[in-house]
Amino acid sequence: MRAAALYGTVGSLVVTALVAFPADGAAAPVPPAPAPPMAAPAYYTPTPLNTPPTTPTTPRPPTVTPTRPPVQTPAPTSSATSPVRPPMKDPVNSPSPAVAPSTAKPLPVRPPTVTLPAVAVPPAARPPLPVARRIAFGRCAPVEHLPSVVECGKLTVPLDYAHPDGKKIDLTVSRLRSKGTAAERQGALVYNPGGPGASSMKFPMYSAIGTFRKLLDAYDFVGYAPRGVDRSAPLSCQKPAEFAKAPTDSPRVPSERYKRQRTLQAAAYARGCARNAGRSLRHFTSLNNARDLDMLRAGLGEKKLTFMGASYGTYFGALYATLFPGHVRRMVFDSVVNPDPRQIWYRSNLDQNIGFERRWRDWRRWVAKHDKTYHLGTTEQAVHRSYETARDRLRGKPAGGKVGPGQLQAAFLKTGYNDGYWARRAQALSAYLKGDPKPLIAQAAPKPESAKEDENGNAVYTAVECNDAPWPRDLRKWDADNTRVARVAPFETWDNAWMNLPCAFWPHNSGGPRGDHSSPLDVRVAPGALPPVLLLAAEHDPATPYSGALELQRRLPGSSLVTERGAGTHGVAFGPNECANEHAETYLLTGKTPGPRAYCAPRPEPVADTSA
Template sequence: MRAVAMYGAATSLSALVVSALAVAPAGGTTTVDAESYGTTVAAERAAAAGISFGRCPKVEMLPAPVQCGTVKVPLDYASPSGPQISLTVSRVKASGKPAEHQGAFVYNPGGPGASSMYFPMAAQLPEWKRIAQAYDIVGYSPRGVGRSAPLSCQDPADFTKAPTLSPVHPSPSYKMERIAQAKAYAQGCASNAGPALRHYTSLNNARDLDVLRAALRQPRLTFMGASYGTYFGALYATLFPSHVRRMVFDSAVNPEPGRIWYRSNLNQSLAFEGRWADFRAWVAKHDRTYHLGATPEDVAMSYEQARARLALEPAGGTVGPGQLHAAFLRAAYHDDYWPLRAGALAEYLKGNEEPLVKQAAPRPEEAYEAENGNAVYTAVECNDAPWPTEWEVWDRDNSALARIAPFETWDNAWMNLPCAYWPAPRQQPLDVRTKLGALPPTLILAAERDAATPYEGALELARRLKGSALITEKDAGTHGIGGGNNQCVNAHLEKYLLYGVTPARRASCAPHPEPDPVSLERAAAEPKLPHVV
C-alpha cells in the first residue's frame, strides 16, 4: 500500500492473559500456537515491567509535557525468550480530572514505516482537546521505524538522490534498469537485516500492539489506526477481540486476503487517477488565479509541459520529473496541498522555479527518515503475502493499467518491485473476520473518493468486523479524516471515543469545504498537523 506512504469495563489482566493462550493440536505445537503463546508471555512480562516515562531524547524533538519511554518485545514471537527489541513510546498524560480518565489512547498513522511519536502534541489542538482530557495520548514507533530496531536497505543519500526521471510509459531499457535496482534493493535489505528481516510483518505489528497495551497496563485497548494502521488494527481485532475496548479505523485498507498486497497496489493506482482528475478540475475552476488552463485537460497539458522542461533542465539542479510527481502525489492524498502545488506549478511555468524547488526538492536532513520508512514499508509488504515473481506478470498488469491510469501506476510498481525478488519467506495473509458479539462496536471512517485506500476497502472491513459502524465523508478524497477539518466526522469520532456511541451501522457527512486558492505566502504560513503520506 503506497503511502509515501499519513493508521480503549475492564476485565482483569490475568484473565485476558489466560484467554489468549492457544491450545496446541494433538499432533503438537504449530508456529501460530507458538507465536500466540509467545505474545502472552511477552505481554505478561511487559505488564510487570510497565514503561518508565521521562524526558524525551533530543533526537525525538518532542517538547515537554511529552514524555518518552520504551517497551521490549520479542524479535520472534515463536521464541519469546530469544532476542528482544525495544520500541520507543511517547505520551502526554490526560489533562482532565481523575474522574474523567479513560486510560490510554494509542495511535498509528500507517505506512508501513510511519511513526506516531509526534502524536501526543495533537493534545494541544482544538480537535483533540476533549479526547486529550479523557485519555493519555500515546504514540510509538513500530518495529523497524525510527529508533525501534531501525531497518535500512541502502545508503540514505542514494535513496534520496535527485533529480530522477518518472516516465509515464517507460521504455524497455528503463524497465531493465529498474529491475536491476529492485534486485539490488532487496539484497540490500537482506544484507543489512540478516535473519531478522523475516520478522518485520503486519502480524508482528499486531502482536507488538498487544504487548504495548499490556505495558501501558490497559486491560483492553483503545486504538486508532489510519491507512495501513487500519490493516494491522484489523489483524489485532481478529487475533485479540477480547482485548479491544474501542477501535477506530480511519481510511481503511481492504483486508481481503487476495488483495494483500499486489492487487491492493494495482487498485490504488487506478483510484489515484480519479483523485488526480479531482485536483485538475479544481485548478481549472480557479483558472483566474493560476492560469494553468480552464479545463482539466488544459491543466494536464500545463503539468506535462513542466515535466518535459524539468527532464531537460531540473529546477535547482534537484527537481526533475520524479520529484515533481512525488510532490503532486501528495496533493492526491490531501487537498490542503492543492493551493500550494497549483501556485508552484504556475510560478514555475512563468519562470520562477523557487516555490517548486522549495516544495519538491529532497531535503538532506530528512534522508535517513525517508530511507528508513521505505525500508520498513518494503519489508512488511514483501513479508506479508505472496507476490508475483515473474517480471512478465508485473509488466503485463502495469502496462495495461497505465493505459487508463498513467498518473501513478508505474511509480507504484517500481516502489513495490523488490517484492518480486524478496529473499525472505512470505506469509499467507490472515483472514480478517470476527463473529457478531465477539468484538465491541468499532468505528470506521472513510472518504468516498480516497485514492490511497479506496472506499470499497471500508465497505469490506465493515462486512468482516461484525457490529462495526461506518462514517462516510461523501464526495471527498482526503486520506485520513479523523481529527481533520470535517466537524461532522470529528463529532462522530469524539462521541465514540468519549462515550462508546456509534450510529446503528452507517452514517454520512457532507464533504469538508474545498480549499480556497490563496497566495503562496499565506498558504505556507498556515500551521498544520503533519500528514503522513
C-alpha cells in the first residue's frame, strides 16, 4: 500500500483520522494518525507528515490516520462506524463473469535482478538476546521542531538481531512526561502511525488535542522514528529531486510503451536501494520493527508495553504480540492490516484497489448530491466525466507546470483515506474546470521542501514490504493480476502496481534470514497468553479492508473489535466519533474492553463548502 499523503498513491498504511488535517501544504503541528503505505501499499501513509513550525502551534481537534502496502494521512476536519460485511473476495482468484478476457499486452521481460554481496548464514542456535540501555532523554535537536516541554533521546538497537553484538543503529525517540500524580501514572504509551516509513516523533504534541488530554494524566506520550525513517539510520533509494519530479502521467489503461517505461524505472529504483544500503538493506523488515519495539519498551524502563498502532502499525504490533505475548500490557490496533501470511503484501495491495474504487464512487455520489455547490454533475457518472475532463486537460497542459494526471490522481486518492478531503477536492476541481487552477495547484503540486522526507518514507516503505515476503518475479503475473483487477477497479490499480513493482526486482540476498524472502510470521497466540487487546475498524476502510480486522481478531483470542458502521475514513480512534473514542479511552485507562464486538454509528457526512 502506498501513502497517499507522502507518495500520492495507495501503497502506504498510515492513519489519517487520528488528528485534524491541516490544509494541503500547511504546517502540521501534529503528525497524521494511520500510511501510505500502501498508493498507500501498507504503502503509504494516511497522514502526510508535513514539517511543523518551529514555534509550537496548538493542534486542531482530530479527524482520524503508515503506505499503498504497509502505511495514513491527515485530512481536514471531518466528522464519525458500519455493519459487519463478509470478507472481501479475492480480486485475483475470484472469477468475474461480467468481464471480457484481457487483450492487454504483457509487461516486458524484466532486466536482471540485483544481487547484494553475500551475507554469512546465521547460526541455527538462537542468538543471545540484546540488552537495551535506558534511554537518556534531554533537549530535542532543532531539526525535530518540537517544543521545549518534549524530551528526546536515542535508542541503540542491533542492525541484525541474529548478531546482536555486531553493528548498531540509533533510533530517535521523543517523550512528553505524564501530568498525573504518582497514583494516576500508568507508564509510557508508545504510538506508531503506520507506513511503513512514517514517524511518530510528533506524537507528544497530540496531548494538546482534547480527546487525548485524559490519557496524559496516566501516560508519558512516547513517539519514535522506526529504523530507516528520518534520522534513525535513514534509508534512501533515489535522489529526492528525482523522486519528486513532476508532472507525471497516470493512464487508466497503460500502453505497452508505458508499461516498459515503468518497469525500467522500478528496476532502477530497486538497484538504487541495493546500491545505497548495501548489506544493511535486508534488515529493514517488519520483524525487526517488532524487535525494535521491545528494545524501546526496555529502554523506557517498562516491564510491559502499552502500545497504540495504526494501519501498518497494527501489523508489526501483531508480530510483537506473537513474539512477546508476555511483554504486552495493553495494545490498541486501529485500522487493521490483514495478518494472514498469504496477504503480505502482494495480495493485500490488490485488495486495496477494490476498496479505493468503492470509496471513489462514494465521493462522486456525494459531489453529485451537492451539485448546486460544485456544479460538477448531478449524477455519479457526470462527476466522473468532469474528473476525466480535468485529467485530459492536465495531460496536455499541466497546471502551474507541475500538476499533471499523476499529481491529480495522488491528490484525489486522499478522498478515499479521509472524508475530510471531500469538500476541499470538490472545490478545487470545480474551480479548475471554471478556469481557476490555483486551488488545485495548492493541493496537488509537489512541495520541494518535503521531497527528502517523501523519498525517505517511500524508500522505507519499499524496503520493508519487499523484504517481508515473497513477491512475484514473473512480470506476466503482475500484468495479468492487475489487468483483471483494473477492469473492476480502474481508479488506483495501475498506480498501486507501479509503486510496488520494485519488489519484482528486489535483491536476491535481501529478505529473510537466509536472503530467500521466507514466508511472513504466522500471527497468532494461544488462548490466555495475551491480555485482552482492542481493535478498531471502519467498515468501508479502503486501505485496510474490514476483513483484516476480523482475521486478526480470530488470531488473537480474547480481543475486542469496535466497528464504525458505514464509515470509510482510515483511522477511527480519537477522531470525531465519540463512541469509538470512549471505547479506546476506557480501555487504555482501565484495561476494560466492550466485549467481543461493539458497534458505533458512522460519523456524519462532510458538509459542502466552497471555502474548503
